[in-house]
Amino acid sequence: MEQVQLGLFIFIRITAFMVISPVFSQKGIPNITKVILASALMIVTISSVSNFVPIDNLFLFAFVVWKEVLFGLAMGFLSQLVFTGVEIAGQMIDFQVGFSMAQAFDPTFGMMTSQYGxxxxWLTLMMVFLTNLHHYLIKGVINSFQLVPIGAVNMQGTTVEGVIKLFSLTFEMAIHLAAPLVISAVIVDLLLGMLSRTIPQINVLMMGMPMKTSISFIMFLLILPSTLEYLVKILPKSIQYMNEFIHAIGQVR
Incomplete structure (x- = not known):
């Protein structure tokens, strides 16, 4: 009975993490594959968890299950922040370039997505696999059971302040990624505005859309090496954010 409860709690935390975390939460991955992966991680983890006391009270059991779900979702959400910043950067670029009108439903994300987003x-996801960061994600989840035992999840003011700081860093990253393309689109708008004042006969609206699209794509190709270098530098922070959150929760208890 003890091993069954322990395995169930471990499975719940890992599954909740995979529901929202990058890489594992892709809708293109079959659900049976996610269940098999979560079960395999549970089998690997169960031997390293000690000092577990079985729960006899049904109400307390449900409460611990709820805490494990929330903690798993919190870990997945924090690891997803870098990808959220990347999507925000793409939406900012699309709005300025004019691609926001071309948004379409993407079954991979299950929502309306922007073109540059x-x-x-996908560029960020590619860098995750090239740098083997998905291994560190799995390692972080497994190590969370040593730092935060089953059911020992509490939140204090310092933890909440840390999460708020991560939100600000996410927007900072989005602005950093979007700035070159947004600025180039704004410069094109200024030049077209000056041209329309000089030669009113020119249809600036018809010229502006294809011109901004072309220049933004050319700028994207020009800054692609720098973008990849920045992503390699910023992506490990997603693991760092999650690990710092786990350590903060562990210190609270």
């Missing part, structure tokens, strides 16, 4: 997202 998808481009940056």
């Amino acid at each position: 998808k481009l940056y997202y």
